Amino acid sequence: MDTIASSPTISTGTSARWLSRRSDGRLYAEAVPLSRIARAVGTPFYCYSAGALRQNYAALKAAIAASDVSICFAVKASSNVNVLAELARLGCGMDIVSGGEMARALAAGTPPERIIFSGVGKTRSEIRAALEAGLHQLNVESAAELEVVASVARETGIRAPIALRVNPDVDARTHAKITTAKKDSKFGIAIEEIPAIYAAASARAELKMVGLAVHIGSQILDLSPFRDAWAALADLVRRLRAAGLGVDRLDLGGGLGIGDDRHAGPDLAEYASIIAETVGDLGCALNVEPGRWLAGRGGALVSEVLYLKEGDGAPIAVIDAAMNDLMRPALYGAQHPVLTAEAPRPAGKDAACRLVGPVCESSDDFGKYEGLGTILAGDFVVFDNAGAYGAAMSSTYNSRDLVPEVLVDDGQFRIIRRRTNISDALKLEEPESWLAGDDPVR
Template identity: 50%
Template sequence: MDHFLYRDGHLCAEDVPMSDIAAAVGTPFYCYSAATLTRHFLLFKEALEPMPSLVCFAVKSNSNVAVLKLLGDLGAGMDVVSIGEYLRAKAAGVPGERIVFSGVGKTPQEMRMALEGGIRQFNVESEPELEALSAVASSMGVEAPITLRVNPDVDAKTHEKISTGRKEDKFGVPISRAREIYARAAALPGIKVVGVDMHIGSQLTDLAPFEAAYTKMRGLVEALRADGHTIDRLDLGGGLGIPYTRSNEAPPLPLDYGAMVKRVLGDLGCEIEIEPGRLISGNAGMLVTQVIYRKSAEEREFLIVDAAMNDLIRPAMYGAHHDIIPVIEAEAGVLPEPFDIVGPICESGDTFAKQRALPPMAPGDLVAFRSAGAYGAVMSSEYNSRPLIPEVMVQGDHFAVIRARPTYDEMIARDSIPAWL
């Protein structure tokens, strides 16, 4: 469920018409619903109760500080994969003891900054990283709390580019060597083992791969405890998918996921950490864009809109589907037409949808891309020297710009010309 609905024929974010936001900030723009973000976070939190748990929002899915502030104030932890994301979480007021640091390429400088600022744990991805973290922590005279990210070799049956739990993927240490590497971690100075971490991929629409991986993790926790390690935390990663279409087929709900976690792991005595991103923020956001031209070709009709692949890269990168709807609802009886919906960038890949059914559209009309709150603005760029677009948050009957559109002068001023030119 989200809070984007038609009211008297106008698409609204909560109680605010999208057309009012467009008039105020221009198009294209991202719009997030505070009520939807809140509801989705609380669904996860409640699904794990009464188990000891921490829901850590995956900052990579949406790193706007206002979004992080809203979730942090609800009690969310944060899962970060760079020191930039860590600093965003801290800027949002999230304390270090609720931040976990994941990612395969942590640098010694990032490790030092996180240790100085406070960190719940490092989810260590490799033996070289473990050695580097030991050296940094020892030089500072502190202990770094760690889990090892263990690759369970479970195929999540998701998109090739977002699958992370197979033995050929770059993430984690092989489960076959986990006990050996944990023994090494226990012997290193500056390292404190606190748990085990895993993550098998994103946009999973079936609980079976999760259960297979969690069953393997259960066996590993029992073996590590038998080896003398203190395993108090079990970080299960994220990955639960969202419905990108309005079809009747929907991924499992957080409640179903929580019931499975309790059944498989509930008696281990571990604090459970999960790292959802997409399911919290995905359907809490829309991208709104305006039709620039309607172009007739020999075999199809194009809608050329003012959003482009630099604003929303998912269709070009993953072949991803986003439902696209008019901001002004079509009158009853109006027949839809098939359109190719494309942006203005000079690449054929700048195509959002092909032969998508929409009511007749004309220049100036607004359309909205559903399910754009995750991996939307956060993956945008200034390709073709197009300024980053605004992000807006709605709460009830009011809205605020939470990232402004830079001017062309501001964008160009970041470049500098060397004196010898």
């Protein structure tokens, strides 16, 4: 990995400055020293700022208010029910991709009419649960899925509100693994196939065709792909309406990226302007589905340095956080800004330090960092911009503990997901009774 320059301050666009280094040299999460939380909770752990969530939501809502755009948080980004509850209290809706996420959104207090069910592989049981719960809409991603939704709708006697997810063949110009709207993607229905499918579905009594959806990828910093996708969506709406079909809603998707100390984040005013220019005159109810933009800059992963060893070109610090706690570097080559929880010591002869985890994989490597000073065993290091796709993707690989989560609000903090240890895991693996292997159904 390339060497990453770290900064003792956080500068991430309109994000709340929830991490700050005070005169005592310590790094604070809102008004609580991170080292205080680390000693109380143990490491590694995720820390989130309730204030940052509130400020980010308010900033995005204000930016797109002129186009009357609703916001649905992408639950997959940060699925802790306490985080969702913070957003739900603000009036934020939820975008879900599984039955489990639906249960979390409802448990967090989100009204079902503010929940959109996306996802390419919904099961019959998930579709049934969504219809019975009265969700706002289901974003359908294939003709085959549409048939299953129609079947379940007939069985339940509940008319299904449907938006077809359009694949406009637009390159989001981000990492290949988080690009979702090119022609070869598994997501959505090819844009040229939409008119025939939409027309046929509109004639079915068990389906209520409400509109269209699109989502082109994640961590998008160049906003021009949004313009391309939404302009194509607007043209499609006009074609459908010219054919006498109603299109009342447009789900514009998520993917709005965040900046860091190396890259500027996208401009919200430009983002809002693109929405207004492309789809603002259609008279449709509009919504967006941000995940990372709302939560990413409001969270950090805190880890303790276990050992120091000599490396080729830079000393290696083995930390107690691993790829199972933060998968993004191993999975996407992602790079997170890193800070020290205490005031950095003067650097020795080596300007850079390589941070690696303890998991038995060469990919458990967070990269080389400059600006951390001299690192010693027992120090706490802090991965910033880790509030999205961090804890939500964590696992117990190597039979490690499941990382806990902590929420900070001004001068107080609380654990919102306890550490799940090996004793807890072994209880899940207690065997049940043997069952006969022969198939009784002939």
